[in-house]
Amino acid sequence: MEDILIANNKKKSSELIEELRGLTPIFECTIATTQTAKIQGISAAGAYPEITDYTPPADVELLFYGKCKCISGVPVTPDGIPTPALITMSALELAEISTFVVNAGLNIKPYVPFMEVGGKSGESIVTGKAVSEVQEVYERSVLLGKELAKTADYLVMGESIPGGTTTALAVLLELGINAEGKVSSSMPNNPHDIKIDTVNKAMKSALLTKGALKDSPLEAISKVGDPMQVVHTGIAIGAKDKIPVMLAGGTQMAAILALIDATVSNIDNIFIGTTKWIIEDKTSDLKGLVNQIADIPILAANLDFNTSNQGLQKYEEGAVKEGVGAGGASIAAILRREEINKEVLLKRIEHNYEKLIN
């Protein structure tokens, strides 16, 4: 079995894989929190809604220290399944990939070096005023993307933001994409109804109809989006004229793709890196979202946790699926060093998992 699956545009994807092999990427991880994530039933990125403020900082602490500092243990879903940051950490560690964290808006700051671009934690989208100061944060993020592109061969852009698929849904709809029932979830039973209901409330508060902001991407974020989106859009736009940019994540990255397209009408050099669990997910449709925007490469790390220990096996049942750029970091690690394949990666993930639970 292959280590990297191709899920869209076979020709471009194959060429891209060959182009990136052996190169030195930077892994950038944008983290943020919102009040949207605290709506009951929206997010499984934390054992209970209020703790989602700690999930993104804890995730990046795991990347730097191999353990969390702002919480004890590691972030888990309400069912106790560990954060995908465990996968990301293992991949970055194995391939010695440089990691930069960007604070898009947090209430709790991580105990690691992180980049500031002026962002603040997001409000609930049901207010219709989700994100403040998008223009300033966008501009600084573009600058950051330009600097990263001067030193990296390519960029892998991961995220940790609880509730991110709901804000992705809202932004996709505002940009005129048919997205209902298509965004993914960290839960095995994707709560589409709660998400659609939340987004409908948001649009009502913001006095918006679907597609109304298709030419105003930053306004869409400021009204019904999240802080990660403005930073990711800015960094990608700043970097993509110089180097390939991998949006590392699930359906949230379709929203970023749509935002980039609506901002600069050019998605050259942009592609998506995700996990097998996202592309095999029957409750969402990443490919269907992406192809409404552009026929770009989608790569997926072919991780297989079927024979692994209990906590990790749950990934095969549809829990978690993706996050903290787990799929993209895995792809980047496999591409960077010949000796890294999905088996080597799995061993490291299991090893790190054992260390963490003991």
Next chain:
Amino acid sequence: MEDILIANNKKKSSELIEELRGLTPIFECTIATTQTAKIQGISAAGAYPEITDYTPPADVELLFYGKCKCISGVPVTPDGIPTPALITMSALELAEISTFVVNAGLNIKPYVPFMEVGGKSGESIVTGKAVSEVQEVYERSVLLGKELAKTADYLVMGESIPGGTTTALAVLLELGINAEGKVSSSMPNNPHDIKIDTVNKAMKSALLTKGALKDSPLEAISKVGDPMQVVHTGIAIGAKDKIPVMLAGGTQMAAILALIDATVSNIDNIFIGTTKWIIEDKTSDLKGLVNQIADIPILAANLDFNTSNQGLQKYEEGAVKEGVGAGGASIAAILRREEINKEVLLKRIEHNYEKLIN
């Protein structure tokens, strides 16, 4: 005339120049402010003492935007001579060198992307309690240095911290280095008396004698140092096992060298990059300081402003001399691209100067 002068260890310096030619560095700029800088007569990094809070953020804004945002105009000395960030900006722009700003401790934050490592603006050293949380900030800076070293071929570490030579003097003395009368100044008439008087007061408050903290570098910083020192020491130590690290500055970098040496007893891969004005300065002695610690390479950008316009000519009279990694950034630009030499660099500096004053 050569573009890069060798000021110490001719053999190692020549080898280093050949080793670095054509490589892709990262320029890292650590910025901080302190109450020490507000002591009358200590610093010329600002038109008057209170404005030194704005000088470091304004300096890095100049690097990113070609103009400042948090102040109008650019930082100047009390005599109106422009900041050396003008040199740095021109060098980085010409050679397209990736720039990362690290906030070591500021009251005023710059409108650029910058890295946070948990630092706070420094107190006056005369309190004997100059810098808080040095251990935490040090550890995060080491982590940052490791990440930078995974992506850069080598690191150029500049700084902007008003009053930095006084805190350098204090730390050098605490580490047992004979430093009195040897640190440089941004003023043509180096105010050694004010500096020594300030340092004596600091030592008295901290109940210290010279050399007392030669085995406790972080304690020396926390009592009589500045926030830049802890970040610079940490980043350099984090990076140097993997890549060459250029400490880009004047005599402040001798203090960093001493701090690194006292922390890890190993200064392999560390060298100094500065300006001609520092090595020709009769009121200070960078080489004499460095060689008390180790016989490492010292390179100097051979910039010549003699035939330039008025504001810049003052550099030839001993004003400013160095700062914001001006010498190091110039060296890195010259080494990176064959077509960049001191004449090309001077033209760009003059061009940028004209743009700024008009």
